[in-house]
Amino acid sequence: MDGKMxxxxxxxxxxxxxxxxxxxxxxxxxxxxxxxxxxxxSTVGLQFLIAGADSGEKVLxxxxxxxxxxxxxxxxxxxxNMKGLSFLDLSPTSEFFSKMETYDIFxxxxxxxxxxxxxxxxxxxKLKPRRVFLDAITQFRYLIPDAFQFRKQVVSFLRFLQxxxxxxxxxxxxxxxxxxxxxxxxxxxxxxxxxxxGARTLSMTKFRGSDFQKxxxxxxxxxxGATLFPKLVPGAFRQDFLPDTLSSGIPELDELLNGGLxxxxxxxxxxxTGVGKTTLGSLFMKEAAGRGERSVLYTFEENLQTLLQxxxxxxxxxxxxxQNGSLxxxxxxxxxxxxxxxxxxxxxxxxxxxxxxxxxxxxxxxxLSLGGADIIPNVHALSKYLANMGVTVLLINEVEAITGEFKxxxxxxxxxxxNIVFLRYIEIDGELRKVLGVLKKRxxxxxxxxRELEVTKFGVKVGKPLSGLRGILSGKPEFIKKTE
Amino acid sequence: xxxxxxxxxxxxxxxxxxxxxEVLKKEGYRTRGVxxxxxxxxxxxxxxxxxxxLLDLSGFDRTIWERCERIREAQIPFIxxxxxxxxxxxxxxxxxxxxxxxxxxxxxKDLIQLVRSLLPR
Numbered sequence: 001m002d003g004k005m006x007x008x009x010x011x012x013x014x015x016x017x018x019x020x021x022x023x024x025x026x027x028x029x030x031x032x033x034x035x036x037x038x039x040x041x042s043t044v045g046l047q048f049l050i051a052g053a054d055s056g057e058k059v060l061x062x063x064x065x066x067x068x069x070x071x072x073x074x075x076x077x078x079x080x081n082m083k084g085l086s087f088l089d090l091s092p093t094s095e096f097f098s099k100m101e102t103y104d105i106f107x108x109x110x111x112x113x114x115x116x117x118x119x120x121x122x123x124x125x126k127l128k129p130r131r132v133f134l135d136a137i138t139q140f141r142y143l144i145p146d147a148f149q150f151r152k153q154v155v156s157f158l159r160f161l162q163x164x165x166x167x168x169x170x171x172x173x174x175x176x177x178x179x180x181x182x183x184x185x186x187x188x189x190x191x192x193x194x195x196x197x198g199a200r201t202l203s204m205t206k207f208r209g210s211d212f213q214k215x216x217x218x219x220x221x222x223x224x225g226a227t228l229f230p231k232l233v234p235g236a237f238r239q240d241f242l243p244d245t246l247s248s249g250i251p252e253l254d255e256l257l258n259g260g261l262x263x264x265x266x267x268x269x270x271x272x273t274g275v276g277k278t279t280l281g282s283l284f285m286k287e288a289a290g291r292g293e294r295s296v297l298y299t300f301e302e303n304l305q306t307l308l309q310x311x312x313x314x315x316x317x318x319x320x321x322x323q324n325g326s327l328x329x330x331x332x333x334x335x336x337x338x339x340x341x342x343x344x345x346x347x348x349x350x351x352x353x354x355x356x357x358x359x360x361x362x363x364x365x366x367x368l369s370l371g372g373a374d375i376i377p378n379v380h381a382l383s384k385y386l387a388n389m390g391v392t393v394l395l396i397n398e399v400e401a402i403t404g405e406f407k408x409x410x411x412x413x414x415x416x417x418x419n420i421v422f423l424r425y426i427e428i429d430g431e432l433r434k435v436l437g438v439l440k441k442r443x444x445x446x447x448x449x450x451r452e453l454e455v456t457k458f459g460v461k462v463g464k465p466l467s468g469l470r471g472i473l474s475g476k477p478e479f480i481k482k483t484e
Numbered sequence: 485x486x487x488x489x490x491x492x493x494x495x496x497x498x499x500x501x502x503x504x505x506e507v508l509k510k511e512g513y514r515t516r517g518v519x520x521x522x523x524x525x526x527x528x529x530x531x532x533x534x535x536x537x538l539l540d541l542s543g544f545d546r547t548i549w550e551r552c553e554r555i556r557e558a559q560i561p562f563i564x565x566x567x568x569x570x571x572x573x574x575x576x577x578x579x580x581x582x583x584x585x586x587x588x589x590x591x592x593k594d595l596i597q598l599v600r601s602l603l604p605r
Contacts, residue, residue, distance in 0.1 A: 105500040105540065105565065107589040 013051025016228030030168040035193030045133035052131040053084030060129035064139040137170040138178035218340035229340035234384035241390025252462035270397040271423030289326035295357035300365025315459040339378035359394040492534035496543030537562040556581035561602040
């Protein structure tokens with residue numbers, strides 16, 4: 001990875017973080033990396049140093065807690081190239097404990113400060129590092145108990161590093177025992193790391209002299225290190241596209257939709273289980289494939305094999321579509337991704353592979369799999385982004401009720417949709433039948449009648465408008481008796 | 485010249501002796517560290533008598549007061565270093581002829597000044 005970015009910014013070494021920092025860290029500044037245990041402070045610091053070392057910069061890791069050997073071992077486990085790193089290991093050796101090196105005659109501040117300061121000065125002056133990571137600055141607070149002196153010392157320490165040409169990352173626990181409020185004022189930027197049960201997040205709360213992407217971004221720590229998945233900001237994306245209408249390939253359905261679905265709109269296809277929502281969405285993808293366009297189907301619930309078989313059985317040539325690259329079916333396992341991570345996957349499909357239709361099957365699967373409590377803002381951002389990019393979005397929404405009082409969705413997502421197509425079971429003369437209707441269409445008028453839907457091995461059939469029936473939405477329609 | 489002065493440093497904690505000795509050496513004094521009452525007795529019997537003694541009380545029992553008396557009789561000025569600011573320690577210490585009572589942790593600057601004041605100009 002290249003250490004230097006545009007306008008002299010320094011790459012953070014973390015995919016996604018450079019994007020949040022609109023390019024990277026500003027050189028010669030100091031940044032506070034705050035967070036509790038296990039939030040990824042050391043990994044963020046380490047990757048920052050490695051990014052520099054990989055492009056030939058001199059970098060220095062000052063450690064006060066973990067030993068150099070341990071850091072190298074952990075780094076190599078993650079396949080990092082630890083060769084270019086210089087270390088200043090100020091962590092206590094085991095002898096401190098075993099050889100009774102404890103003392104009580106002077107305060108630790110009096111005894112330890114001077115040798116530590118001296119070692120740092122010697123190392124920095126000798127190495128002249130471009131990047132320094134200090135883990136953790138809050139340790140210094142034990143050495144300088146007086147708040148005023150601590151602040152003065154830190155300011156002077158940072159100035160010393162900067163005068164020597166270094167960009168500095170300071171890890172801070174921000175605990176009650178070692179508070180860091182003053183450090184937050186002193187630093188040029190703050191990276192706030194959090195770990196709340198399932199998900200790790202990183203948010204930038206301060207970045208002097210630069211813009212940055214706000215919000216809690218999803219941070220992933222795994223065997224290869226840290227990766228950041230920035231929150232999707234739909235406003236930042238826009239692509240010109242032809243405002244044409246996508247046909248379903250079924251004249252009756254197109255008629256109902258006044259020609260079809262407009263490109264770059266969000267459509268919710270809603271209905272109870274087994275009524276044919278996915279099938280209906282697939283029709284638009286089949287047509288798109290015929291035009292040489294590419295679609296992506298994210299399936300959260302259905303087994304891939306079942307989906308393929310089912311589609312083939314109703315005359316949707318899904319195998320061929322996948323083979324010729326006009327369709328990609330991606331099965332998402334529960335808790336595999338965070339919402340931000342998923343958004344990044346979708347972005348890659350759109351920006352790199354040029355997908356023009358994205359179908360999410362289904363909303364409840366999305367909610368369960370991505371484990372987010374408030375999925376609506378995420379779905380909103382994703383749909384908005386896709387619409388801005390000229391991608392047609394199909395959101396499959398399952399309603400619990402098979403029949404009975406009509407409800408468009410049960411997740412308060414109707415407001416997101418430009419179009420809502422609903423499917424229903426109705427009972428006519430003791431027989432369960434399917435109907436289809438349009439509830440909302442923002443960009444054009446639509447037919448208000450309902451039509452019968454049949455899914456057969458020859459494909460999907462949409463009938464003539466159902467007339468002579470009333471109470472269809474209640475699920476128990478009655479024939480309107482003709483008055484003699 | 486202060487460099488000629490030998491200071492005795494007594495503490496049951498080896499690291500304490502080392503640290504105080506380092507501080508005093510930096511100031512140009514010579515030091516002799518002792519960790520037990522027996523060592524202290526040897527120090528008092530040695531041909532070169534120390535010009536002052538620093539006594540860390542931690543880890544010693546009441547027999548230490550007996551030694552204080554001996555030090556005073558030998559006309560060697562001494563300072564008592566106490567782990568706590570207990571009033572009895574102060575009383576006893578002064579009664580035994582200590583020239584000062586310091587409570588841990590010590591401030592290096594204060595220690596040096598006190599040591600300097602013990603020594604003849």
